[in-house]
Amino acid sequence: MKKVLVIDDDTFMCDLIVNHLKQNNFEAKGTYTGRNGIKLIEKNNFDIVLCDYRLPATDGFKILQELKSKKPLLPVIIMTAYAEVRMAVKLIKSGAYDYITKPVQPEELLRIINKALESTDERETSNSFREKFITGKSKAIQGVMQHVKVVAPTDLTVLIEGETGSGKEYVAKAIHYASKRSKKPFVAVDCGAIPKDLANSELFGHIKGAFTGAINNKVGYFEQAKGGTLFLDEVGNLSYENQVKLLRALQERFINKVGDNKVIKVDVRVITASNDDLLKLVETNEFREDLYHRLNGFKIHLPPLRERGEDMLEFASFFIEQANRAFEKSVEGIDEDAKKLMFKYNWHGNIRELQNVVNRAVLLSKSDVIQADVLPDEIRFNNLQTGGRQNNFSGHRDVKELKEATLITEKEVITNALIESNYNKSKAAKILNIDRKTLYNKINQYDIEI
Template identity: 40%
Template sequence: MESIPKILIVDDEKNIGFLLETFLKREGYEPFYVSTGQEALKIFDKQPFDLVLLDIKMPDIDGIELLKEFKRKRSNINVIMITAYPSIETAVEAMREEAFDYINKPLDLEELKQLIERALAREKKVSKTKVFHYGNIVARSPAMLRILETLPKIASTKANVLIMGESGVGKEIIAHAIHSLSPRSDKPFVTVNCAGIPETLLESELFGYKKGAFTGATTDRMGLFQSAHKGTLFLDEIGDLSLTLQVRLLRVVEEKRFKPLGSTQEIEVDIRLISATNQDLEQKVTAGQFREDLYYRLNVIPIRVPPLRERKEDIPVLVEHFLKKYSKELGKEVPKISSSALSFLMEYGFPGNVRELEHIIERCVALETGNIILPESLVISDFKKKKHLLKEEAQLPSEGIDLEKKLAQIEKGLILEALKRSKGVKKEAAKLLNLSFRSFRYKLQKHGLNKIDNNE
């Protein structure tokens, strides 16, 4: 039997609090009403709430500060903000701190009911770890689901977005999803790789130039800012932008106008700016390598994408997605992946993240002649394999380890792998392990593997 969802109501207006309490009871929920931020923090620590309804204007603690504290204590808690003073700034600030949504006063109870149902449905979906599909985005992990389900709300605003994460996590795919969900979806999505264009060329690429602006400028050329007019400009690897270009970019971000090289006339542009970086921009600001004012202009809505090693629940569904994708492209039957190959991928650290996994699966589909992918089919460089294995084997838990048991587990695993490669022929497996057949049979008995029915 499902438990009744518990909902915390935080509002200093007691008539609103009692109204919500009555309404939620009638809808079959278990409400808890408090009128101050201090009371909210105390009861939040004592009860496992499924949802919080939080007023932004509180007398003792600001609602946004309460939201931050709730998220610090439980990062996956859904919070619906209530405000009598709706504004774009309020909405952006709430989303920055990962509120589920917000609703204006006077309250529309039917709208609130729908919001609550959506929030609780999301909680249930995350707990059941269903697979999320959107274009080229496939995810199952709660961390990614929380990001992806905020995209429609982010897309509906004009606020600048900064996507942070290691190389290969899918920052450009998320940027494209925001554009596709936005009112600008029928307008251009223009990508600029700030690290891939030499600094001497990047300024003219971004802002364009007039004929005669420099040697070789034989015609006028439109810049990428102008090309993205009415659409979205995606600045990838923004952390590699020089300080000189940062100054020019700041002016465009603030004023939405610029002069092409060699021109005296300004051009106005209407763009949605999404930036991405694999660097720690706050650290670069501290080191004087990135302008603080530009950082805050770009970082209106931050999105942090976790590396693949921190969301391993996504690996099986990504593998399945890439197997289907490249089988279709190459006109081949979709192969299966063996449990041992999938186990290796689940244990592998993926320094190249999702991009590396995609390349591994693409190679497997292209080169595999059978209908099943085995561990030896996984084309991973020896350097990466050794680096990964050394990292895994060198880890010592803080509480210590049973070394004999650990070594026995490793030995048993290698024996099973040798048997698999030799197709069960024990003499061949013994050779792979550089063991005499007598020693090999002793180890089979030691690990309870002597009953395996295969040819010697």
């Protein structure tokens, strides 16, 4: 029986979820504070954690960071209000498995938990991957797939750049399954979820006694991917020391386990991905230039969903079919009003966000088509900026005083800069042409969630 920890300060909701999980053959335990949640995780072997984003004295992001430092492989699902979806995307970049929007739908919750708990021993095959992989028909994605076709038969290292949720891992798998290594393992590693002090052990392995806590020998990801493909997602998050060791492994084709001088030859193809422009990180000395050139044997830029409008309905139809099977529903499509709203929306979380929206809409639909009333408020009442850093005052018609309007505008500009910089406060300060201290003061003044 799988063990689930639920962390939510809403005692009624926490108890409700725990009881629902128990009724569905899970061993579930709830706690109302993040601090107590951390203590429970230290003392117990949970298989998965379900954590609310807004908690007293802390938040889901801090809890996630602490959890990943203690148990980097423990899947964490964040519960969040839909208006916080961009924050949920940031959490996924930091290692969360997925997010679920409130109010939580029981069937959707079970689907996400079961998906996260799928056995890693169940090897994906080329055929099963093709059943789950759709590309779309837009000119932008067809160009990407042409590049996949060209580079797959080679052993070139590939760098995939694209926003979070845009499908970088699927493109990496498409390359793997079209290559000569397709019958060997495909090992995916989220570099953003590995604590810096454990990265060498995770990538290269360690021997018993190599450091405090190394009670057994460990096989690293490079060895796990022997003969196949190693996919390093968010490679820009690796520390300088880890970058040096990765460069050495790529150049010399051998590794050393932590605590062992024995040389181990490795035969893997490395594909990396980043939601940041690595070349800009090179220019700011945040990423090694020699490693960048080693990884950039062949670059593929994956466009965001908002630049692939014609593909959105194809993805939505595919997700509707999946949701119908999961929830035993019979939704046939999307009505015209709902389509118009979806085309106007910016899709900050890209394909992953679209899938979550479709799952929720199918679950809530009372008719055979998805209608506008089952779409989340952020899509139905879309007062967000859709063209860069422009302000939209349609949600502030009751503002009369100039001073109040100025404050609203300033808050929106700061929020936009944080989003544009992926919540990197140093970069946001540069965009706004202010110093970091002023930015921190403004964030506190306007109570901006970061």
